[in-house]
Amino acid sequence: MIVVHHLNNSRSQRVLWLLEELGLPYEVKRYERDAKTMLAPPALLAIHPLGKSPVITDGDKTLAETGAIIAYVIETYGQGRLIPPAGTPERLRWTYWLHYAEGSAMTPLLLKLVFTALPARAPGLLKGLVKAIAARAQSGFVDPQLKLHLDYWDAELAKSAWFAGPDFTAADIMMSFPLEAGAARAGAGSRPRVKAFLERIHARPAYKAALERGGPYDYA
Template sequence: MIIVHHLNNSRSQRVLWLLEELGVPYEVKRYERDATTMLAPPELKAIHPLGKSPVITDGDKTVAETGAIVEYLIETYGQGRLIPAAGTAERLRYTYWLHYAEGSAMTPLLLKLVFTALPTRAPGLLKGLIKAVANKAQSSFIDPQIKAHLDYWDAELGKSAWFAGPQFTAADIMMSFPLEAAAARAGAASRPRVKAFLEAIHARPAYRAALKRGGPYDYAS
């Protein structure tokens, strides 16, 4: 039996969703973030040395990192589902978006989160200075980077209904987190095709079933 070590409001929600799409039985072991630091609890280190989520255990196998988990589940349980045929243009696009989601897409969004939080955690005497530095970093570098990615997503979704082509794939599951995070932090839902993509994934029965299994998820609508 697959066990998903699931952290609230995290990338592991995508793993639950993929398992629901595949119809693979699984169990959920829940972990809650520290209310102050928003970090994962130390108990996760008993599963993986870095103490981060998502992590799955499948028998004697432990698999970490969302992209690696998705590839493992598709290869082991997919039976050809949610992945384009090898050698096709759609397969190349699928591979690109699968890795882009946690590479290029998440970097500026993580920086946005960090620089937004910095002033609230600064010592009183330094709060004003740190706020000015954080605002400058966002306006001069982070926000333009995010805008470039938002424009890119919207343009790419104009080429096909889903990121890898006309059919829904696991690449769309991977891309859901950066798009949902950007909608919450950076106004991504103002892009019409991005908004349509989010509405489409939120309406999928497997997505809704994963929410029931995983519990509250701030990025869902």
């Protein structure tokens, strides 16, 4: 049976959702972030050398990285579900979004998080300087990059209801976290098609079931 090493408020929520969509049995082992640093606990280092989530174990296999986990589950247990047929334009888009979600999409979102939190973590005498530097970095680089990606998501969703085409696939599961994080941190919810996408996924029974298994998730 697949065991999901699940960290609260993390990308691993997508793995639970995928397993619910496929109707697969699985076990959840929960880990809690440090309340001050928001980092994963050291216990995850015993599962994977990087000590991050998501990680799954399936028999003697241990696999990290959301995209790799989703590809493994789809190939091993999917039976053709949640993936377009090979050789189709939709399959090419599916592969693109699977990699884009953790590649291009998450970089500006992570920078937004870092530069927003940085002033509060600076020593007292340096807070003003750090705040000014962080604000300049956000206005000069991070925010324009975020706008570029948010506009891109909305434009792509104008082409079809789902990222890979007319049908819901695992690519939409992968893209859920950037869009949810973008709505929370960067106003992505103001884009009408992004907002509609989030409403559609949040209404799915499997999404709701994954929340029940995974516990509190601030982005839902």
